[in-house]
Amino acid sequence: MNPKLYTFLWAVATVIFIILSSLAVASVAKLIARWRGKNQLYQSRTFAGYFFASPWIVGYIIFVIGPTLASLYWSFTRFKLPEPPVWVGLQNYIQLLTTDDQFRVSILNSIYVTLFGLPLQLATALVLALLLYRRLPGEQVFRMIYYLPVMLAANSAMLITWRLVLNPNNGILNTLIRMVESVFPFLVPVRQVVVWFTELTNAAFLGLQRGDFNLLQQTVARGLPGPDVMPLWHQSQLWSKPAIIFIGVWSCGAMMMIYLAALCSVPTHLYEAALVDGANGWQRFWRITFPMISPATFYNLVVGIIATLQIFEQSYVLTDNGGPAQSTYFVAYYLWRSTFRFNKIGYGAAMSWILLVLILVLTLIQFRLANRWVYYEYEEA
Amino acid sequence: MRKPNRREPFLSRKVRQAFSNGIVYLLLLAGSGFMLFPLFWMLSTSLKTMEEANSPRITWWPAQPQLDAYRQVLTDSRWLLYFSNSAFVTTLAVLGTLVSVAAVAYAFSRIQWPGRNIVFFLMLSTLMLPYQTTLVPQYVMFNKIGWVGTYNPIIIPGFFAGGALYIFLLRQFMLGLPKELDEAALIDGASHFQIWWHIILPLCKPALATIAVFLFVGNWNSLQAPLIYLQRTNMYTLPVVIANLINPQVRVQPWPLIMAASALTMIPLVIVFFFTQRYILESVALTGTKG
Numbered sequence: 087m088n089p090k091l092y093t094f095l096w097a098v099a100t101v102i103f104i105i106l107s108s109l110a111v112a113s114v115a116k117l118i119a120r121w122r123g124k125n126q127l128y129q130s131r132t133f134a135g136y137f138f139a140s141p142w143i144v145g146y147i148i149f150v151i152g153p154t155l156a157s158l159y160w161s162f163t164r165f166k167l168p169e170p171p172v173w174v175g176l177q178n179y180i181q182l183l184t185t186d187d188q189f190r191v192s193i194l195n196s197i198y199v200t201l202f203g204l205p206l207q208l209a210t211a212l213v214l215a216l217l218l219y220r221r222l223p224g225e226q227v228f229r230m231i232y233y234l235p236v237m238l239a240a241n242s243a244m245l246i247t248w249r250l251v252l253n254p255n256n257g258i259l260n261t262l263i264r265m266v267e268s269v270f271p272f273l274v275p276v277r278q279v280v281v282w283f284t285e286l287t288n289a290a291f292l293g294l295q296r297g298d299f300n301l302l303q304q305t306v307a308r309g310l311p312g313p314d315v316m317p318l319w320h321q322s323q324l325w326s327k328p329a330i331i332f333i334g335v336w337s338c339g340a341m342m343m344i345y346l347a348a349l350c351s352v353p354t355h356l357y358e359a360a361l362v363d364g365a366n367g368w369q370r371f372w373r374i375t376f377p378m379i380s381p382a383t384f385y386n387l388v389v390g391i392i393a394t395l396q397i398f399e400q401s402y403v404l405t406d407n408g409g410p411a412q413s414t415y416f417v418a419y420y421l422w423r424s425t426f427r428f429n430k431i432g433y434g435a436a437m438s439w440i441l442l443v444l445i446l447v448l449t450l451i452q453f454r455l456a457n458r459w460v461y462y463e464y465e466e467a
Numbered sequence: 468m469r470k471p472n473r474r475e476p477f478l479s480r481k482v483r484q485a486f487s488n489g490i491v492y493l494l495l496l497a498g499s500g501f502m503l504f505p506l507f508w509m510l511s512t513s514l515k516t517m518e519e520a521n522s523p524r525i526t527w528w529p530a531q532p533q534l535d536a537y538r539q540v541l542t543d544s545r546w547l548l549y550f551s552n553s554a555f556v557t558t559l560a561v562l563g564t565l566v567s568v569a570a571v572a573y574a575f576s577r578i579q580w581p582g583r584n585i586v587f588f589l590m591l592s593t594l595m596l597p598y599q600t601t602l603v604p605q606y607v608m609f610n611k612i613g614w615v616g617t618y619n620p621i622i623i624p625g626f627f628a629g630g631a632l633y634i635f636l637l638r639q640f641m642l643g644l645p646k647e648l649d650e651a652a653l654i655d656g657a658s659h660f661q662i663w664w665h666i667i668l669p670l671c672k673p674a675l676a677t678i679a680v681f682l683f684v685g686n687w688n689s690l691q692a693p694l695i696y697l698q699r700t701n702m703y704t705l706p707v708v709i710a711n712l713i714n715p716q717v718r719v720q721p722w723p724l725i726m727a728a729s730a731l732t733m734i735p736l737v738i739v740f741f742f743t744q745r746y747i748l749e750s751v752a753l754t755g756t757k758g
Binding site: 089090092093094096097100101104115119131132134135136137138139141142143144145146148149150152153154156157160167168214217218220222228229230231232233234235237238240241242243244245246247248249250251255256258261262336339340343344346347392395396398399402403406418421422425426431434435437438439441442445446449 | 492502503505508524555559567570574575579582583590593595596597603618619623626687707712713715725726736741744
C-alpha cells in the first residue's frame with residue numbers, strides 16, 4: 087500500500103478517535119458534575135471545557151505520561167528490542183556515571199558549548215538589538231535579515247552549507263578572513279593569537295576530558311602558530327566545538343528579538359534623569375539598560391541552556407557523526423546514537439532521565455539565583 | 468567670556484548625530500553580511516561547474532552561471548519524490564496540530580471548567596520535558612504496534628495538540644478577545660463548537676498564521692524523528708536525504724548539486740518567512756515578555 091495513503095487513512099482514524107474520546111471524557115466529566123449536584127449551566131460548561139481540552143489530555147496520557155513512566159521502568163533494565171526487558175537495578179545509571187567514557191565526554195562537551203557558546207550568543211544578540219534600537223530607517227529590513235537564520239539553522243541543508251563555508255582550504259569564511267587581513271595587516275597577529283588561544287583551550291579541555299595531555303603538549307610545543315595557519319573548523323578536534331558555537335551565534339535572532347522587545351519597554355524617563363545627572367553612555371547602559379532588561383537575559387539563558395543540551399543536528403550533519411575523535415558528542419546525540427544505532431533502549435532511557443534531571447536542576451538553580459540579579463519592575467501582588 | 472574648556476564642541480550636535488548614525492549603519496550592514504553570506508555562498512556554488520566548486524581557487528560568482536544542478540534535481544524523479552514526501556509530512560502534521568491546538572487553546576481561554584488550572588499547569592510543565600525523555604519509550608510503543616517504517620509516528624502525535632508553547636501563545640491571544648462575543652452568541656443559542664469555529668477562529672487569524680509558520684518550519688526542518696522512523700529510502704524526507712549526501716569516500720564532492728538541492732529545500736522557508744515576518748517577529752518578542 088502507498089505509505090502516504092496509509093498514513094492519511096490513519097490520520098482520519100486518529101481524528102475520529104480524538105472526537106470519540108473527547109466525547110467520552112467530556113461525558114464522564116459532566117456525569118461527575120451532575121453527581122455532585124451542580125446546576126445545568128455548570129454541567130454544560132464542564133462538558134464543553136473537557137471536550138475542547140481532551141485532545142491534549144488524551145495525548146498527554148498516551149504520549150507523555152505513559153511513555154515517561156515506561157521509560158523510568160526501562161531505565162532500570164537491560165532492554166534490546168525485540169527481546170523483553172531484564173531488570174538490572176541501578177546498573178545503567180552506575181555505568182553511565184562512572185565507567186562510560188563516551189557519556190562523560192558528551193556531558194563535558196555540552197558544558198563546554200554552554201559555558202563558551204551561550205555568553206557569546208547572548209552578547210551578539212544584545213549588540214544587534216542595541217543597534218536596531220536606534221530605530222533608523224530600514225530597521226525592519228535588518229530585523230528580518232537577522233531573524234532569517236533562526237528559521238533555517240536546524241535544517242540539514244543549512245548545516246551542509248556550513249560544511250562548505252567552513253571548509254578550511256577553499257571555504258569562503260577563511261578566504262574572507264584573509265581578504266580582510268590583506269586590507270588591515272595589523273589583524274594578522276590578532277588572528278594568530280586567537281587561533282593559538284582557541285587551540286590551547288580546546289587541547290586543554292580535551293586533555294581534561296580524556297586524562298591524556300599529549301595533544302596539549304604538542305600544541306604548547308608548537309608555540310604561536312605561523313601567519314598562514316587558519317582555523318580548521320569542523321575538520322579538527324580543536325575547532326569542531328568553536329565551529330558549532332559560531333553557527334549558534336549566527337542564529338541568535340530569536341534572542342535578539344527578545345532583547346529588542348525588552349529594550350523598548352525600558353521607560354525613557356530613566357535615561358532623561360541620568361542625562362541630567364551627567365551619566366555617560368557607558369554608565370547609562372550598565373546602570374539602567376542592563377538591569378532593566380535582566381528578565382530578557384534570564385529568559386534567554388533558561389531557554390538557551392535547554393536548547394544547548396539538546397544539540398543534535400550539528401553533530402549528525404556538520405561534524406559527521408560527532409567527529410572528529412568524538413569532539414562533538416553531545417548528550418542528545420550520544421543518547422540517540424546508543425539507543426537507535428546500538429539498540430540499547432534501557433541505557434538510552436536512563437540517559438534521558440539524567441538529561442531531564444540535569445535540565446530541572448539547572449533551571450531550578452537559575453530561578454534561585456534569579457532573585458539576586460533579575461529585576462522585575464512590577465512585583466506581583 | 469567663555470573659558471577655553473567650555474567652548475562649543477568641535478563638531479556640531481547634528482554632525483555628530485549623523486556620524487554616529489553612519490557608524491551604526493556600517494555595523495548593521497556588517498551584521499547583515501554575516502547573516503547572509505552562507506546563503507550567498509549556497510546560491511553561488513549551486514550555479515558553478517564542478518571544477519569551479521572544488522578548485523582551491525575561490526570563485527565568488529561563476530563566470531557563466533550554470534543551471535545544470537537545478538535541472539538535474541528537478542528532473543530526477545527521486546528528488547521529486549523526496550520533495551513530495553516532505554510536503555506531505557509537513558502539510559498533514561501542520562494541519563492536525565493547528566486544529567487541535569486551536570481547540571485546546573479555546574478550552575483554556577474562553578470556557579470556565581473545573582480542573583482547568585490544574586490541566587493548564589500540567590501543560591506548561593511539559594515545556595520543561597526534553598524531547599528525548601519521550602523519544603525512547605515512544606519508539607518502543609510505535610515498534611510494538613508496527614508503526615516503525617511508516618509516516619505515522621512523525622505525524623500522528625501532533626494531532627493531540629502537540630506543542631505546549633503554541634497552545635500557550637494562542638491562549639494568550641484568545642484571552643485578549645472581548646468576553647461579550649461568546650456571551651451574546653450563547654444567549655442566541657449557539658453551541659460552543661459554532662462559537663469556536665465561526666466567531667473565535669476567524670478573529671485569531673494572525674495568531675493562527677504565526678503558529679502555522681512555526682509548525683511548518685519545525686516539521687520541514689525535522690531530522691531526528693524521520694531518521695529514527697523512516698527506513699525505506701523512497702520514504703525519506705529532504706533533511707534526511709541531504710544529511711547523507713556527502714560521501715566521505717570520495718575526494719571530489721558534487722557540491723553544485725548538493726547546494727542546488729539545499730537551496731530548493733530552503734526556498735519554501737524563505738518565502739513563507741518573507742510573507743509572514745511581521746507577525747512572527749511580533750510573537751517572538753511576546754514569548755519573552757510573558758516568560
